[in-house]
Amino acid sequence: MGDITQAQIRNNYSKELNNRFKQLRRWAMDNWPLSDQPLTTADFSAAEHEIQLLLGAKLHSQLPASMPEDIEPQYLPVTPAPWP
DSSP states (O other), rough: OOOOOOOHHHHHHHHHHHHHHHHHHHHHHHSSSSSOOOGGGGGGHHHHHHHHHIIIITTTTTTTOOOTOOOOSSOOOOOOOOOO
């Protein structure tokens, strides 16, 4: 039972951070001083996005990155046509 893997540690951290963010969001919405302009969950979407980036890419950066070989480049180099 004392053997905890790095994956379990990362997953536990992710769950804890998500729970704390939800608690912070709930507190902020409940205690917002401007009753005529209440906060909504949409007001926290940018922060939630950043947290998910931390929990995904940065927290799991040791995971091997895989890229399909049959993907075409997003941009193709082109030579512009000369002016007439």
